[in-house]
Amino acid sequence: MMSERPSLLIVEDDAGLQAQLKWAYDDFDVTVVGDKASALAAMRAIEPEVVTLDLGLPPDPDGTSEGFAVLDAIMTMRPQTKVIVASGHGARESALTAIARGAYDFYQKPVDIEELGLIVRRAFKLARIEAENRALAARVGSDHRVLGGMITAAPEMLRVARTIERVAGTNVSVMLLGASGTGKELLARGLHEASDRRAGGFVAINCAAIPENLLESELFGHEKGAFTGAVKTTEGKIEQAHGGTLFLDEVGDIPLPLQVKLLRFLQERVIERIGGRKPIAVDTRIVCATHQNLEAMIVDGRFREDLWYRLAEIVVKIPSLAERPGDPVLLARAFLQRFAAELNLPAKGFAGDALTAIDRWAWPGNVRELENRVKRAAIMADGKLVTAEDLDLTSHSDEAELPLNLKAARENADRHVIRHALARSEGNISSTARLLGISRPTLYDLLKQYDLQGEGGAAR
Template identity: 80%
Template sequence: MKSCEPRKPRLLVVEDDEGLQAQLRWAYEDYEVLSAHNREQALALLRAEEPAVVTLDLGLPPDPDGTSEGFAVLDAIMDLKPDTKVVVASGHEARESALDAIGRGAYDFYKKPVDIDELGLIVRRAFALHRIEAENRRLAGRVGDDRRILGQMITAAPEMAKVARTIERVAPTNVSVMLLGASGTGKELLARGLHDHGDRQAGPFVAINCAAIPETLLESELFGHEKGAFTGAVRTSEGKVELADGGTLFLDEVGDIPLPLQVKLLRFLQERVIERVGGRKAIPVDVRIVSATHQDLEAMIAQGRFREDLFYRLAEVVVRIPTLAQRAGDAVLLAKHFLQRFAREMNPRVGGFTPDALAAIDGWPWPGNVRELENRVKRAVIMADGRLVTAEDLDLAEHDDEGEGVLNLKHAREQADRRMIRHALARSEGNISGTARLLGISRPTLYDLMKQYDLQA
């Protein structure tokens, strides 16, 4: 009959001295001790058994009197499984070797000759930290899932929750929706969310950036063209409107559509038929229109640069998207999400942010919004030398956030309290005790403030 007892935590001892191996195996009866004499054995056991903690003698063959082979093993462990806690030992220039090992990702070090009690304490602490970090990763993943809106966007800000509720409410209808917001705020993600939550989700979602296509080609891109309609039209081609039949057409940067083409777009919206460039046949198309722009269309209408009747056709429902700076706490939340994604793809050694990096992310105004944040985190993950991304890696200078004074002092204090509580909640990933510690207040006081300001963890 097989035992149902849980498997003991696995400890890998990389040591070429068989006597010391046996001594360590005897000393660690609370762990399942795996032994390796060289790099090949160590990496094979790492892949097969995934031990949480490794003790590593830097003086391994073929360089038993040096550290080169030990450092090669350490580097390989960090590349294969960077969450492993490696405790290194060296009797050769111990201090310099230890500092070098820590810089390469080792958790701690001990000196030879071995003090079993001292090493046992280091190993126990390493296992405890590994468990805590694994639990934090699990909770962070759960928090990320819980804070997704429309299945894709990650946020903890009430301003974005309000946007999501509006999108969910209008999604089942067939009204035209206009998304207004600065560049990089996630307009296309919201448009996709609207499509996915509506009755047309089985149909195509077709996007076109009206600012990215030359004016002379935009009509053909939208409505298609017949063979021979112009030089280079060697075959009949369907346009984006036609390709979106039965689904959703997303017109990004609709404010860049030239006036002559605005007339043709208006005609399509009124009659729901199109004519390809060079064609004479009216083609009926059933499509929902979602548009977006960062421009002030009302000012453009007043200047005669955008048709008022087209605006009202496109903007049956208007959704205004807040900037990242207006979404308190979201910058840190999104930065952690992007770091996990990019580290997995590009640099598995990176495991998080330093406190100064989190503070810099929290305080930066993010003029480029989510797109700027994503790009900075991606570059930082690629360029980071250590396991934690620093403010320097993110290239974030200190920001002077004085701005214009608010005349109503009570209102200003309330706004500051709201921002700080949201930032702290995001930094502690919704943990009330951690948030209270960050803010320097008691848990009951935090609960009272959250109730007063209608904030959720």
Template identity: 80%
Template sequence: MANAKDKALPKLLVVEDDEGLQAQLKWAYEDFDVTIAGSREAAIAALRAEEPAVVTLDLGLPPDPDGVSEGLAVLDAIMAIKPDTKVIVASGHGARESALGAIARGAYDFYQKPVDIDTLGLIVRRAFNLHAIEAENARLADRVGDDKTVLGTMITGAPEMAKVARTIERVANTSVSVMLLGASGTGKELLARGLHESSDRSDRPFVAINCAAIPENLLESELFGHEKGAFTGAVKTTEGKIEQAHGGTLFLDEVGDIPLPLQVKLLRFLQERVIERIGGRKQIDVDVRIVCATHQNLEQMTADGRFREDLFYRLAEIVVKIPSLAERPGDATLLAKAFLQRFAAEMNPQVKGFAPDALSAIDSWNWPGNVRELENRVKRAVIMADARLVSAADLDLESEEDGEGEVLNLKAAREQSDRKVIRHALARTEGNISSTARMLGISRPTLYDLLKQYDLQS
């Protein structure tokens, strides 16, 4: 009977019908909890009972000891029952083709017979290491969002975004107009939805319109609606987006693209809270909360006469500036894990996580396209990945130099570097202090001192 110490050992299943080799392999792997099986039925029973992380499999099992049909049947069963198992198949002389075929069916690696115990031992240990990495990736992916979500759905561990979220939560139940300023891809619509869901209007409509995506001659109709016969093609009376959002929230994305003549009509609505459809004479009362967003410099546009100053101040009662992804150290890793978990489930279930080089590349990339670029790269990588761990090559990323401004003061440069590295490490380990300290090569007390010194959240 296995003792308590044995139960803690990594579990290895050896599927081999040669009794002499069975004994040799069991003796060679004293640091593993080894189970021996000599047939398909015994192998499947052991797989279900023991759930080993790694299996060594002789393809030549009875009743087909000179072929591979029985061994491949065992492999198929393992992949169906426990697909995360690392299966290492044995191939005889001249049977390399069969081994490669087994890898195509899900095997991790193969070894040549007669067995070299040391070589096989290296392959087995490498398989256990990879299984552990994948299991850790899965565990971290399950934890993504546990304590890292704000406004219900937005994932972040960065104080910069937490501050944005707190601002939005504070103004959610007021009636003030909110302007979200940020680069393309930073999540302006997600924040607008979060504001709506946090408000007392959450049970009413959230209506979004991208003012830059609609031709100028159609934008007025989209916003204010039109009466039947108001213009050629107006075959029925249609409510505009403002009217559709009655009682709820209207999100005007890229508000800087609204043409000046239409800005006048929008200003009148904001002042009087009534609209008239195109071709109509009836005034319609509308109760709606306005949230708008732009990546443009509206203050400069106002100075240049391209945006009405009075409209700007109506829309910008509260201005919220959204940091770029590069200004949120650690968030790229958190978001990438969440995206991978979602896309793998939908498109490529064999993908289980990121390889170390991918995590390093994600950390070091500047993300000019922000969260949208990250999401697109992860989605493409999951679809195209051949292995279970997405690599930097799958993401099509190469490390680049930090884009931060040059810091000439050594103390300031050291602090800036320390803050960034610590926050990246905290993101990698999901805030686990012991793991973070190990990753940084420092003791836990030293890490606690640094967290306190730099006022960093763990």
């Protein structure tokens, strides 16, 4: 069985000091080695949280070259390891160089066991705190994932998710209305996965991205020889979605003649391919989305009213990212974590100015803009923290107009700040209270007063 005690690796070539250090730490699982090869083998075998490292190792016991080689290797293998370096002869400059190269702390020989013990225990405590923070960071998004894997803690978006979950088990047509980049396709996929049709296919088509003369063939398919270039019979998207869900994105761009054919399918549930004469029964559920005002298009004669009623049995309006306080920070952290892992980038978090800029930005491009900015920033960042400059965000954004009534304005401001603080601290009540400069009981009272309980997931 693996030991439950913390793992401490001691890299020291002096046999007498080895024994002294080993028995000084009976509350740790101690491994003692005396050279570079053994140190790196032990690193791979036990992955210690803390290492004490003598810089004067053989074959250079009077120098530091071998010790620095071990330090560099440890930082490459396991950068979260807390390395405490020892340097003799009062070589403070070597110790400071080690700190610059990633060491946690240093001590000088001759060794004061009690003093070194304090440094070691402090290093273990910090290692555990950082491990907990990494675990929390790994859960960013998972604690706030709703329908289709969408990340949100905003009640506005949670209501959308709950609405879609309620209608998922039915066969009604759903219309998703929202600006570009708000996650309409992600919600449509979530609806499909929550429905009884999840075993069938989810087929998506962007009606605005396909030329009018090709859209009919894409939707309904064609028979061999139906037109020049039709060298084989091809199923359309509607047929491909048989038994599953068809997602029509930007449905407002479907031309009027094709709207008539789509309406016929919705009424009779049969299609005819281009060039075909045989009706084909198709069982597919339709989910649509658009950023356009279809009701205004109906008035203008650009969209059929009878088709609207067939497609919009349930209408779901999706809020913009600017209408989801706290979500930009949640999403930004999730995106950064994903891009850092996918692209093997050093960026691990956001600097304070970046978080402030993310909070204040209006996000006209919604989630898509946020994702693109975070990806670019993760690539361009020089260190482990992404800055506002990396995100290419100005220091301010347009302020939302506040109500003229002072009481309502104060309540709006309170809600806004509390929700941002909850998102910034990932739902941790103590951290949120510290950010707001109030006590925990006061924060609990405010959460209850403004009905903000549970918005950010379970309070910790």
